[in-house]
Amino acid sequence: MSQLPFDPLLVSIAAPLALALAIALGLPKRWSVLLAYGAFAIPVLMALHVWWHFTATPLPSHGYAFLTRYDTGLSGLGISLHLGLNGIALPLFVLAALVGLAAGLYAIQSGAERLKIYLMLLLIMQGGLMGVFASVDIFFFYFFHELALIPTFIMVGIWGGRDRSYAAMKLTIYLTLGAMVSLLGLIMLYVQSGAHTFDLIALRAHLAAHPLAATLQNNIAGLLLFGLGVLVSLWPLHTWAPLGYGAAPSSAAMLHAGVLKKFGLYGLIQVALPLLPDGLAHWAHPLAWLAVIGNVLIVGVITIAQRDLKQMIGYSSVMHMGYAFLGIAAGGIIGPGGVVLLMVAHGLSVALLFLLATAIYHRTQTFAMDEMGGLAQKTPVLAAFFVAATLASIGLPGFANFWGELAIFVALWKFSPLITALAVAGVVLSAIYGLRSAARVFFGPSTDALAKVTAAHPPVDLSWKERFPALILLAALLFIGFWPKSLTTPVNAALTARAPAAATK
Amino acid sequence: MTMLSHAIFVLILPLVSAAIIALFLRRAGGIAAAVSTLTATAIAGISVLLALRNERFTESFEWMRFGDFAISLGFKFDDLAALMLVIVGIVGLCVHVFSLGYMHDDAAKARYFGGLSIFMFSMLGIVFADNLFMMFIFWELVGFSSYVLINHWHEKQSASDASKKAFIANRVGDFGFLLGIVMCYWLNGTVNLTELAAKGEAHTLVFSTLIPLFLFCGAVGKSAQLPLHVWLPDAMEGPTPVSALIHAATMVAAGIYMLCRINVLMVPDALTVIMWTGTATALYAALCAITQSDIKKVLAYSTLSQLGYMVAAFGLGSLSDTHQHDGVPHTIIIAAGVGAAMFHLTTHAFFKALMFLGSGSVIHGCHHEQDIFKMGGLRMRMPLTFWTFTIGVAAIIGFPYLAGFFSKDAILYLAYAKNTPVFALLALTAVLTSLYMVRLWKLTFLGEPRSDHASHAHEGGLTLTLPLVLLAVLSLVAGYTAFYPKVFSGVFDLIPVAHDTDHTIIFITSLGVMIVGASTGYTFWKSTPTDTLADKLPGLFSALSALRASFDGAYDYYVAKIQQRFALFVNFFEQIFLAGLIVRGLAGFVGLFGLGARALHVGNLNAYVYWFLLGIVMLWLFATGVVTL
Amino acid sequence: MANFLFYAFALFTLATAAGVVASKNAVNAAMCLLLSLVGVAGLFVALNAYLLAFLLLLVYAGAIVALFLFIVMLLDMKETESRGFGKLSLAAIILAAGLLVTGLSTFATRGRLPVGDPALTPALGPDIKLYAYQLFTTYLLPVQVMGFLLLIAMLGVIVLSKRWEGSDDVK
C-alpha cells in the first residue's frame, strides 16, 4: 500500500514530538525554528501520501489501512500502539496535518516571546493530534488527546490575552472533567465488553459477536456523551470554550478549536456509534434537543450579541458543534458522514478565523469589534480572507462546511423534521452574526478608534508570511467545497462497510 | 464538441475567469475587466448557440455520496433552461459591456468584474441545475455574488448594511427552500427534476402542501416577495449595472425560474398562497414606487411589482381543456402560469435591464446624482438614453405591441380566466405602473434641468450606449412569440392567449389601464424640484410613504429592538446564570468546602485525636455490622 | 484467693490509670502511672508471667517512669494543666466518653471468648528458658532489628539534645 520504507503514521506522530523533546533538551533557537518547518511539514507530506495511497488497494473488511502495531508493554491489558487509518480517520488525519502546518507557520512568523517554548508546546500538540487520529487503539486515542491538551493550558496561561489565568484554569478543569468522564466510559466499555482489549478492530469484532446489554450500552453511551460533550462544548457544558478561545494565543486556538476539539465527535463516531448503537440511539433525542436548542439556537443568539471578535468566533464554534451533535444523533450513514465532513470543514475554517482574528488584532490592537470598522480600505486582502472564512463558516456552498451541514440536515429530517426546522433556522442566525462581524470589522467608514490606532501603527495588508498559512486553510476549504467526493468517498466507504445490516436511513 | 461539453464549458468559464482575477489580476483592473467581459461574450455566444441547436439533454455527475444519499452536479437542458440561459447570457453581456464604461474609473475594478464573473457562474449553475440540491447550492452562491457586488463600495455604511440585509433576507428564504428540498427528498426519494417529472407522469409522486410552500420560501427570498422584499430596494446601493443584471433581470428572476422548475410538485393550496403573495407584492410595490425620488429605487419597486406579477401568474396555475375522447375525459393543458410567468420574465428582463442601464447612463451623466427631482431636461442632453429609456417605459407600462404589452396581457388573461379579484388587483397595479413610470420618465427627461449636474449631463461612451440600443431593440421585439425560434416552444406554447371576446376584454382593459395611468402620471406631476403629490395631496403622500416605510420600520425595529435585545439578554443570562451562578457558584461551593476542610487543621493535637476516635468509630461500625456498604 | 488478687489488682490498675488521666499535676500523673504499672505487674503474676512482671517493673517503672519524673522536674513547669474546657470541647469530651463506653460495652458483650479449662493449658510464662529459646531462634531477626531500633533511638536522642558545634539554638 505504502511504498515508504518507514511507517508514515508513526513518523508523522514522532517527528513533531522528537523535535519538541530536542527543544526541551536545549536545541538552539535558530535550529529549533529551522527544524520546526520540517516538523510541521512532515505530517502534511505523510498525510498527503497516505491520502493518495489510501484507496490504492482494496481495504480489508475492517476498513483500516496502514496498520502497524507497536507493543509498549501493555499487551497484557490488551493495549498496544496500534496505528492505522480508516475512511473516517483519514480526513481528520489530513485535517490535523494541515491545520498543524498552518498553525506552525503562523507561530513561527509571529515572533512570540519565548518562541522556543511556544514552538515546543505547539509541536507536542501537533504530535498528539496526529496520534489521536492515527490510533486504532482506544486507549492511545485517548492518551494522545490528553497529550495534545496539556500544552493548551500552558499556552493560554503564558501567551494568552485577557483573563488568561482564569481562562486557562477554567479550560483545564472543564476539559479534565470531560476527559475523566469519557475515560470512565471507555474503561467501562473495556471491562464490560469482556474482550479485554482496547483495540477498536478487535473490540468491534468481539461486540459484533457478543453485543452489550441495552442498559449497559445506555450507561456507557451516557458517560461518553457527557464526557465527550464537555470536550466538544455541548450546551450547557460549553462555557469554557468562548472564554478559553478568547484568551488563547492564535496558534493554540487554531489547533484546539480546529482539530483537538474534534476528538470528542470523532470518538463518538469511531467508537460509540459502531460499538454502542443502541446506547447512542437511547440518548439521541435528548442529545438532539440539547444540541438544537442549546448549541444552535441559544448559542447562536448569544453569538450575535458578542462584541469581542475572538469570543464571537469561539461562540460560533460552539454553535457549529451543535450541528455535529445533531448529525450524530441522526445516525445512519448520512448523519455521521456529514459530521465528518463538517469536522474537517469547521476545523479548517475556525482555524482560519482565529488566524485572521489575530492578524486583525495586530493591525487594530484590539479585539473589540466596535473599535474597528472600515479596515477593508486599508487591508483589502485581509478583508477578503476574513469574509471568505466567515462565509465558509456560515456554510456557504463552495466551501467545505456547506456539505457537512447539508448532509446533517438531510439526515436530521428523517430523525425529526421539527428539530431539522429548528436547526436550519440556525443557518439564519449564523448568517446574521457572521456578516455582522465582517461588516463591523471591515466595512463602512473608518471609526475614530481605528483612526487613532492606525495613526500610530499604519496598518499593512496581510503579509505573505501570514498569507501563506491562511492560504493553505482556505485552499483546503475550497478544494473540499468544490470536490467533496475526495473526502466523502473514503468516509462513505467506511460508514457503509461498518453498517451493512443497518438500513441506510 | 458535444453540447454537454459546451454546457460544461459555459458553466466553468466564468468560474475560471473569477479565479484568475482573484488570484492574479487583483491590481490589474483593466485586464480583469477585459477577461470578464470576454468571458461574458463567450457565454452569450455559446448560450445562443446552445439554445438554437435544439438539442436538449440531461446529464449528471456524482458530487458526493453517503449511503444512498447522493448529490450530483447535473445538467438539465430543456427549453426552459435554454430560454433562461439566453436571457442570462444576453443581459449579462450587455451589463458587462456597460460596466466597462460605467466602472471605468473605479479603484476596485478587478473585484467588481471578478464579482460579475462569479455571479455569472452562480446564475448559470441555477439555470443548468438538474436537481434541487444543486440548484440550492448555486442559489446560495448567487446570494453571495449579490452580497459582494452590493457591497462593492464597502466604505459606505449604507452599502455595507444593504449587502448584509440582502444576504440575510435571502438566507431566511433559503431556510424554507432547504427544508422543502430535504422534505421532498425523503418523501419522494429524489430531488432530481427529471425523475420528479417522470414520477409526476407516472402519478407516483407523493404530494404535500408543505413541500411547494417551503420551496416557495426560497423564491420569496430571492425574488423579493412580501414579506422578504425589504432587501431589494436597499440593494440599489450597489453599482447600477449590478442592479440591472442581478436585481432586475436575472437573480431575482431565479425565484420564478425555480418555481417553474418545480411545477410538478405544486398542489392547489400552495398555488393559492403563491398567487396571493404575488398579487400582494405587485400591488404593494407599485404603491411604494409612486413616492420614490431616487431613480433606482423607483425601478427597484417597479421590479418588485413585476416580480409579483410573475409570481401571481405562476400561482394562477394552468388553464386546461377537457375533451371527451372515446368517452374518456382527457385533460389537456392549453396554457399555464409557467408560460405566462416565463414570458413576462423574459420581456421584463430586457426592458428592466434596459431601464436600469438607462438610469445608470443618467446617473453616470449626472455625476452620480440619483434624485429625479434634481434632474429634468435630460432629453436634449442625453438623447440616446432618452429614447431607449422611453422604449423601456413604454414596454413596461404595456404600450401596445411592445414587449410588456404581450406578456402582461397573457398574465391578465390568465387572471381573468381564473380569479377575478386577482384580475382586478393586477389591473390596478398596471394603472399604478403606468402612473409611476411616466412620472419617473417625465421628471427625469422632460422639463428643465433642476440642478448643475443635470444641466451638465452628457451622453456616455460607446460602451454605455451600445448595450442600451441592443436592449431597446429586444424590448421592442421580445413580445412577439414569433420572434423566438421554435426551440423555446416548450415554454412559449404554454403562454395563455386570449381569444375572441376574452381577447377584446383583455385588450381594452390593458389599454385602458395604461392610458389612465400614463395620462394621470403625465398631467399630475410637474417638473418641479419637489414632489407634486407631496405638495397637493400630502395626506396620500405620507400614507404611501408610511406604507413603504412600515416594512423597513418593522425590520429595523426587529433588528435593533427585538433581535439585538434578545441576544443581549440571552448573553447576559448565560454570563450571569450559567457561567456565573452555576459554574462559578459550583466552583465556589467546592472552594467553600476546601476552606472548611482547611479550617479543620486547627493545629491542636487534642483535636486531632478526635479524628482518630472518629476513624475508630467508623471502622467499628463496619465491624459491628451497623453500617454496611 | 487468686480471684481476689485479680480483682484487687485489676481495680487498682484501673483506678490508678484513671488517676493518670485525672491528676492535675504531671508529677502526680507519673506517680499514678507507676502505681498502675505495679498493678499490671500484679496481673502478670496472676497470669504466671513472673519474668514479664519483673521486666515490666524494671523497664517501665524503673526506667521509663523515672525518666518521665526526671523530665518533669527538669522542665520545671510553672503551671500545671490550664484548667477549664470550653463548651464545645466539653461536649466533645462527653461525646467521646460516650462513644468509648458504648464501644467498650459492645466489646464486653459481644467479645466473649470461650475458654477451655485454664488448668489444662500449660502455663508457659514461668519458664525462662522458653523465652531465651524463642528469642534466639524464632525471633532472632526481630531481636537484631530491635538492636538497630535502640541504636537509632540513642542517636536520635543525641541528635536532638547534644550541643553541636556551630549551632546557635541551644541556650
Add this chain to the structure above:
Amino acid sequence: MTLEAVKLAAEANQWGAIFPELLLACLALALLALEIVLPKRLHAYIPDFALAGLVATLAAHLLNLPSANLGKESFNGLLLHSPGGQVMRAFFLLTAILVCLLARVSLTKQKVPRIEFYHLVLVITGAMMLLVQSNHFVMFFVALETVTIGFYILVSYFRTSSASLEAGLKYLVMGALSSGLLLFGIVLLYGVAGNPTLPGHSASAMHYPELAQFLVANPHHFLASVGIVLVLAGVAFKIGAFPFQIWVPDVYQGAPTPVTAFLAVGSKAAGFAVLLVLARDVFAAYDWLVTPALTAMAAATILFGNIAALTQHNVKRLIGLSGVSHAGFLLLGIVALAGPVASVSATGAIYFYLFAYLIASFAVFGVMAHVAGTDDSDQTLDHYAGLAKENPFLATILTVGLGSLAGIPPLAGFMGKFFIFVAAFEGGARWTLALAAVGVVISIYYYFGWIKAAFFQQWTPPADTTDPRPPRTPVNVVSGIALGCLALASIFLGFYQGPLGQWLTMK
C-alpha cells in the same frame, strides 16, 4: 530443647535472603564508624559514600530480582519473599537514594549533624524493606516501630526550627497512638486465633498464613473483626487515609523537606505494601468488613484530600494533602483487590502507581528543596512566582512532576491512575471510581494553580520589604541530573512501560 533444635531453628535464619537489608545495616554502621575514624575534613564525603552504597545495594538487588528465595518463607516464617516484596525493596532503595540526594541539597543549608541523618535513612529503609516482607505480626510490629521511631527523629531533625520539633511531637503522639491501636488489634487477633476452643486455631497465631486460615474458619468472629479494624486503623495512619490523615499537613509542613519526601513516599508506600498483603491475603475471609471499610475510606480520602488541598498556599501542606488524595486512589486499588470480584490487574496497578508517585513526588520535592532557600520553612506558592523565568529547568521539572501527580497523559501518573481505574472497575467499585474522577478534576485546580504560580505569575515583594524572598539554591550537576532523570522517567514511563508493563499486567 536440644542443641539440634537450636541449630535447626538457626538454619531457618537464612541471612542470605535478606542481604540487601544486611548491606544497608552494615552501611549504616560503617557511616558511624567512618565518622569516628575519618578526619573532619573528609566527613563531607560520607554522604557520598552512603549514596554509593545505596546505589550498589540497589544494583545488587536488581541483579538478584528473580531471587531463588522467591515464594519461600525464611526466618521461621517471619519473612516471606514475594515478587511484590522484591519490587518494594527496589522501591525503598530507590526512595532512599533520592532522599539522600535531597538531603545533600537541604542539609547543607542547615547547621545540623549530617551523618546521623544518612544513618537513620539507611536503617529506616532496611526496616521498611523488612516490613513489607514480614509474614508475621511480631516482625511486622518491630519493623514498623523501627520505621516509625526513626521517622520521629527525622521529622524533628531540624531541631533549630521549632516547626520541625513541633511536627516531630505531633507525629510522635499521633504515631504512638496509632501504634497503640495497631498493637491492640494484633493482640486481639493473636488472642482469638490462638484460642484452642475455636476451629482452625493456631499455635502460631501471629503467622500470616495461619492467621488467614483461622479467619477463613471463623469468618464472622467479633473480636477478630475488632482486631482487624484496629490493625486497619494503624495502617491507615501510615498511609494517611481519612480520617487518620489529619496529622499529614502539619507534619509535612514542619518536617525537613527530604524527610517530608521520605514520609510522603517511603512511609506511605510501606503502608500500602503492608495493606496490600493484609487485605489481599491475610484478611481475605473478612472482605465483608475490609472491602466496605476501605471503600468508604477511599472515597472519603480522595474527596477530603483534594478538597482540603484546594485552598492551600503552603506547598508542603499542599503536597501532603494531595498525597492524601493519592492514598485514596491507592486505596481504590486495594479495594479492587480485596473486593468480592478481585481484579487481576490491581496488584500491578498499585505497584505501578507507587512507582509513578515516587518519581513524580521526588521531582516535585527536588524542586521544593531548591526553591526553599536557606530556611526550609519558606514554602508558599508565592515563592514560586516567576520561577519559569529565573530557572526554566526547575520549572519544567516541577511541571512534569505535578502533571504526573495530577495524572495527565503522557506522564507516568496518568498510567498509574488508569491502571487503578481499570482495576477498580473490574473490582466493582463503580461509585468510588466516579468520586475518584471528580477528585481528579478538583485536583487539577491546585496542581495547575501551582504550575500557574511558577509560570504565569511575577514575584512581587510584599509591601514591607523586610521579608525578601530567600535566594534559590542553584542546581548542581548531581541534583540536576537526578531531577532530569526523574522527569524523563515520568515521561518515558508514560509512553512506554515495556517489560515493566508486561510484568505488571501479567498476573
Add this chain to the structure above:
Amino acid sequence: MTSATLDHYVLISALLFAIGFFGVLLRRNTLVVFMCLELMLVASTLALVAFSRFNGTMDGNVFVFFILTVAAAEVAVGLAIIVALFRKRQTIQLNELNSLKN
C-alpha cells in the same frame, strides 16, 4: 465469685486501653499525654500475656519483650523531642503548640 477468666483480663486491658485513649484525648500536658500513650501500650501487653496464658502459646509473652523495648525507645525519643521543644518554646502545653496549622 467466679474465677477470673480470659474475658476478664481482656476487658480489663480494654478498659485500660480506653482510659489511656481518653487521656490522650483529654490532657493538654504533653508529658501526661505521653504517659497515657504508655498506658495504652501496657494495656496491650496485659491482653497479650493473658492470651498467651490462656492460649498456651509462648508468642505473646515473647512479644511483650519487644513491646517493652519499643516503648522504652519511643519514650527516649519522645522525651528528647519534648525537651528540645520546651527549650524552644518554653511550653509543652498542646494547645499552645499549634504553630503548624492550616
